Amino acid sequence: MGSLSLPFSNSDEEDMNFSKLDKPHLLNLFKCQQKYLNHFFQNLDLSQTLTFTETLLNAEGTIFFSGVGKSGFVAQKISQTLVSLGIKSGFLSPVDALHGDIGILSSKDLLVMFSKSGNSEELLKLVPCAKAKGVYLISVTSVKPNGLIRVCDLNVHLPLERELCPFDLAPVTSTAIQMVFGDTVAIALMGARNLSKEEYAANHPAGRIGKSLIFKVKDVMKQKDDLPVCREHDLIMDQLVELTTKGCGCLLVIDDDYHLLGTFTDGDLRRTLKASGEQIFKLSVGKMCNRYIILLHSPFLIRYS
Numbered sequence: 001m002g003s004l005s006l007p008f009s010n011s012d013e014e015d016m017n018f019s020k021l022d023k024p025h026l027l028n029l030f031k032c033q034q035k036y037l038n039h040f041f042q043n044l045d046l047s048q049t050l051t052f053t054e055t056l057l058n059a060e061g062t063i064f065f066s067g068v069g070k071s072g073f074v075a076q077k078i079s080q081t082l083v084s085l086g087i088k089s090g091f092l093s094p095v096d097a098l099h100g101d102i103g104i105l106s107s108k109d110l111l112v113m114f115s116k117s118g119n120s121e122e123l124l125k126l127v128p129c130a131k132a133k134g135v136y137l138i139s140v141t142s143v144k145p146n147g148l149i150r151v152c153d154l155n156v157h158l159p160l161e162r163e164l165c166p167f168d169l170a171p172v173t174s175t176a177i178q179m180v181f182g183d184t185v186a187i188a189l190m191g192a193r194n195l196s197k198e199e200y201a202a203n204h205p206a207g208r209i210g211k212s213l214i215f216k217v218k219d220v221m222k223q224k225d226d227l228p229v230c231r232e233h234d235l236i237m238d239q240l241v242e243l244t245t246k247g248c249g250c251l252l253v254i255d256d257d258y259h260l261l262g263t264f265t266d267g268d269l270r271r272t273l274k275a276s277g278e279q280i281f282k283l284s285v286g287k288m289c290n291r292y293i294i295l296l297h298s299p300f301l302i303r304y305s
Helices: 023-043 046-057 070-084 121-132 147-151 174-192 197-202 208-213 236-245 266-282
Strands: 063-067 089-091 110-114 136-141 154-157 229-231 250-254 260-265
Touching: 023 174, 046 110, 046 136, 046 154, 046 174, 063 070, 063 121, 070 089, 070 110, 070 174, 110 121, 121 136, 121 147, 136 147, 197 208, 229 236, 236 250, 236 260, 236 266, 260 266
Parallel strands: 063 089, 063 110, 110 136, 136 154, 229 250
Antiparallel strands: 250 260
16 A cells, blocks of 8 residues: 555644544545554454354354443444344443343353453453353453453454554544454354355344345235225325325225226326326326236245235
């Protein structure tokens, strides 16, 4: 990438003009962040990472994550990602753990602690209590040496050149590499467990993927009383309430035996109004409806519909 300079200098940190905001300044910030992220990618110990990933893969119990502050938010997000993949995981607040929540831990569990410095007082207090329950302890840190390395069973070092923050204080680069690390490991576990798209969808029933792979037409279709129905001879203007209140965006034109004859949509209404003007008050739905219809059987998956 070539050499990059920060958009500020150490000598004038105190007098820094934070109001400066333009394209070159933003571009330089993004390039600097890219440089710091590249430092992480180029220096990450893959042997260490593989051991970490295999340990999580072979866990007999629940994989708990913990952290303080911004690292805690990252730990919670990674835990939720694993849960979405069908892996038993949870977030354990180090503060709440010392006030009763540690009771959820067992000797078959893993406790992964995220900390940039590795010296978070809350995590160091949690360590002996978790060890007393036989929990396997893993630290994920970026500063060497640190307190967690000395007391954990396994440590993963996340290389950090510096924070993007002009004072090298705000955790904006360290948390980024924590998130990249955790999410990448999660996908590695996903592949190692041979998780199928259908299994993934089963854990996301309300999302787009879940709806397309799990739900059938019959699961989302409306029933008779909720359908916006009308007859062929009904005048268009008399059916506006039916068209707008049922939330379907159309009218279903049926015969006396409830057989579908056609549809009349919101778009059809606008086009008819534009073409017919005042004559729309005399037009029936049957005269203007679309009689080219496609019927779907209720057992069909939505993805094929």
